[in-house]
Amino acid sequence: MSNFNLRSIESSDMLTILEWSNDSETRKQSFNSSPISLEEHKAWFNRKLASVSEKQCYFYILENDSTPIGSIRLDPINEEKSSYIISYMISPKQRGLGYGTKIIKSLIDLLDEGFIIAKPVSLLAYVKPGNKASIRCFQKLGFEQKDKNISDSELVFHLSIC
């Protein structure tokens, strides 16, 4: 039987995150599509780990038993830390199996409990218009598309957790 678990990021996840990030589809769907070097990634990843330990950001891995399936991150966009940008990806080998939806839902369930961040929490996602799978994930989970997108190349989805 499958045993899914959302756990906090660890230093040992560094290379897995680099591999998933440098996958061609991930680069294509990112707003900065350049490949990421190991050095650049290490510096970024270590900054994120420090932010996680200071509760300045939240970064999780979805596992099935002990196999990592995907990652999801929340970065605050305001001083009050009530609005966050979601970034997420699924391991290239495990896409199309419902895990994109599952990882966002697992995070929403965690936020709904109100233990990690005080509610209400506002979630924002910036998605490229061609990223059909991601658009579908957010729509299925009740995110609303904002009328005013930042540009034609960026859709904005929003969900409030009260």
Ligand SMILES: CC(C)(COP(=O)(O)OP(=O)(O)OC[C@H]1O[C@@H](n2cnc3c(N)ncnc32)[C@H](O)[C@@H]1OP(=O)(O)O)[C@@H](O)C(=O)NCCC(=O)NCCS
């Ligand atoms: C976006 C991403 C996370 C989706 O994860 P996933 O596990 O493949 O998605 P799911 O299997 O949960 O599929 C979600 C929905 O999209 C649909 N879908 C999947 N691929 C699709 C495609 N190419 N075109 C249209 N719909 C698609 C699925 O059918 C499903 O809808 P359904 O439940 O109505 O059938 C994954 O593709 C990924 O990691 N992409 C690269 C990184 C990325 O784009 N991150 C998000 C940035 S906003």
